[in-house]
Amino acid sequence: MRFDPEFWKELSRTDFEGAWHRGPEVLSRPSLAATYPRKGFRRAAPHPIAETIQRLREVYLSMGFDEARVPLMIEEADVYRQFGPEASAVLDRVFYLGGLPRPNVGISDRQAEEIMGIIRAENDSYAVPPEEVKEKLQQTFHAYKKATIDGDELSHEIAADLGIDDALVVHILDSIFPEFRDLAPESSRTTLRSHMTSGWFLSLGAMWEHYPRPICLFSIDRCFRREQEEGPTRLMTYHSASCVLAGEEITIEDGKAVSEALLSAFGFEDFEFRPDEKRSKYYIPDTQTEVYARHPEIGWVEVATFGMYSPSALGEYGIGVPVMNLGLGVERLAMILYQADDVRKLTHPQFFPRTLTDREIAAAITLREEAQSPEGRALVEAIMATATANAAAEGPCSFLAFEGEVGGRRLRVFVEEPEENSRLCGPATFNEVFVQDGRVLGVPDTEKFADVRANGAPTGISYLMAAANLAAARIEEAARCGEAASVQVKMAKTPSDVNLRIPDWTMRYITDNKRKVDVRGPVFLTVRGEIGE
Template sequence: MRFDPEEFRRRGKEDFEGAWHAGTSVLSKPPSARKYPRYTYTRAEPHPVFDTIQRLRQAYLSMGFNEAMNPVIVEEQEVYRQFGPEAMAVLDRVFYLGGLPRPNVGIARKQIEEIEEIARISISSEKEEALRTTLHAYKKGDFDGDDLAHEMAAVLAIDDAVVVHILDAVFPEFRELAPESSRSTLRSHMTSGWFMSLEECWNRRAHPIRLFSIDRCFRREQEEGATRLMSYHSASCIVADENVTIDEGMAVAEGLLSAFGFTDFEFRPDEKRSKYYMPGTQTEVYARHPVHDWVEVATFGIYSPSALGEYGVGIPVMNLGLGVERLAMIIHNADDVRKLSYAQFYPQPLTDRDLIRSITVREEPATETGRVLAEAIAAVATEHAAEPSPCSFPAWSGEIAGTAVDVTVIEPEENSKLLGPACGNEIFIHEGAILGVPDTEKFANIRANGTPTGIRFIDTVALLAAARIEEAARCGEGTTVQVKMAKLPSDVNIRIADHAMRFVTDSRKKIDLRGPIFMTVESRVRGE
């Protein structure tokens, strides 16, 4: 089968890929299909959380909401404005932002001598004063900390890397710095940003105001669990208008969930009763989860007039907040939000088809002539596999890289056969194991129920022989390629990707590509 790029583009991915894996010999696969299968033919998958975010964005936009971006950093005083006396309890759950203070670094004669020793320079009184001025300017914040090494290097006329060493060795004040907290916090819920945004726009936009924002929030949980993360995404919206009621929240919730195909959800009064919602309006939205049964995915309510009054907002406002990760858990039938969000830390099991894609040939010819040679070697060897030895069978004659060569499959030893019995073994994936098995009754179950790769030992050894013969021909030489007893995948010219090897061994499955090959291929330069 010859690779036709236009044919590949015309046909669907699965049909094309299925053709390669429907028992086709590895020799018939184009080099690109064997060498780069993961990048050439496999469509990449989006992250489930960000895929859910994109679908939510489209749902909000289709419902007439404009997209907004709310502040991530919220000053402590904003939380007091929104929550009043309850603010202290809320602030217990937020992350405060801190930073390193800038040290007041003094330079005595001892420090100057240490700098001279490290930098191997002599510091004049003018340079010493310039260095003091630079450090004082850093303390005042005249330039950023990541520019300090450059500024000092310019003053001392030395390399930046030497200055880094000086800062570490001469000024322990930098190493001993401890972060100090500010009064700025990371928002723990999108409401903090909505109040600030409403303050600026409620009387500058036509009503109703319909805005949504999907972004990260941060909550200082005691610990993360199957349904809770310290950093999560909130898909939040507001509707501001004179005639807003609680029905608006129900309508928005139903619209969003319906966009994901949900019909099984319910509304429950929220007993937490946040101070920024009017009494009796705070409502939780639940959707059914296959593992956790009913899971809370959203909350909505009407903002309290007193909280809105802190920001000078004079119209009713409905707010709805939806947990993206929890919704994604339901969509993807996940039982742990940590595994859903940070899948790289929880490796997923590989399917048999994934394992097939991880198996490639280690060495293969670089030219089309070399591929024809490999096919000829495999064909002749298969035809005469059971011939008694000593024996020799011509496989191919032609020119490679300007060198005329004759290629023969041989077995010089007596009382044997041309090929060992394992040459005809084919690689199957069976329940996570990678096995090279013959077509015999003993392995009938594996061949019937396993997934064939279309890779036979005789084909991969033929590719190895052709690659070595091709390489020797470029040097104007002949060569002999011999494979005896295979104990490792590399012995039969097979490479299994590291991630697949790790998965198979972690799963306590087998990789068994052993067997007696005893195949010898010889090339001679014509005329020698």
């Protein structure tokens, strides 16, 4: 069997092109946008590891490999069968499975009386005699010891036997039977696999005589390794993308062909095959090979290892044909594709300080109150247009902005300034909200703030827009109740003063990084609505 790497190189330029760095995209979805008119919809982001696994699955399946699930729990004896003298060193790095033993619990007469005291304190009319309580408990504990009752069913079974509440049973077990509280786990001889190889030997031993050959299988699943500590390139649990080819004609050349075909789909171009000096005992000597691939953006990196399984190791499972195995670390590949420098951050970003771009902060900023109806949104536009057209008018002054029906009521809405020596719109009314270097800034269109407006991320919100929405929302609500309303936005000191909402998670990022929110400014915009005849 041979795989054509040129085919996969061509495929990488088409089907898989750009798959790794698309990032969030704002999509237009009319049905949803009608429900949430303020914002577009961000395309949900897959986890980098899950995305890498999915792409690997697609490539393996397209190459003709069937997907398999191989055993996760490996007996210690199988590790010795596979690794031979090397097994002791391998077992030093595996996790053994353990569990809590089931105690043999006896019940004395004194304990039975204590149990009755607890029960009667909660149930004055409890009439079951102590000897019957003792007998029922002994039977239940015996069933638990024999594993006919599971541990998570014990409290419920006792409660049912004695006719008492589950919570009371928990109190009895904790206070009278320290055997349960003092249990310590005991280890078995079963391990969690540290290599996919462990599962492949077991699987191929069961199937090689019963399936047409060559057998082409892949599995992408977790492995576990008892590292002394995790680091930027090392986790205690990781994913291996592993495959096997089993058949009479399989050679080490198939490993090279599969490597090139697999990695070509991810944009890697040139390949080098270098002897792996680790030389695991389950491989034929001098066949264990490291794959180095050159990515056009990253350069040369080690991405996989392959080799031919040793006939002596195969013989332990009665496998009578040559087997090539290739293993690829998913996290390593994902680090390369996402240009990450710490696998811990790539895998578990929730445990590390989050970085928000200016655009992400800007997208998170919304209005606290908005008009809800089409008439209310038309009112917003009318208020903004009237305020803009008459911004410099001296007070006292009043301008009719809207006349029509809102909330089932005839309504007239005015933009006005009731005080003398004041203009209709305050100096900050036309400020717009931008985010630059993590700072949320409300700035006017002046030379002083040209850099913020040119290089900051716009929110698309001006103070006028925010104030108009606040006024329209409250006038709209008052109109439904048949009431007039007047709304005035005065001096803005905080986001809420100008009807801005900054989510708490965004504010946490801003404060944690010692950035600021500065939306101060004199707005002094008054909007009044009156019910018409």
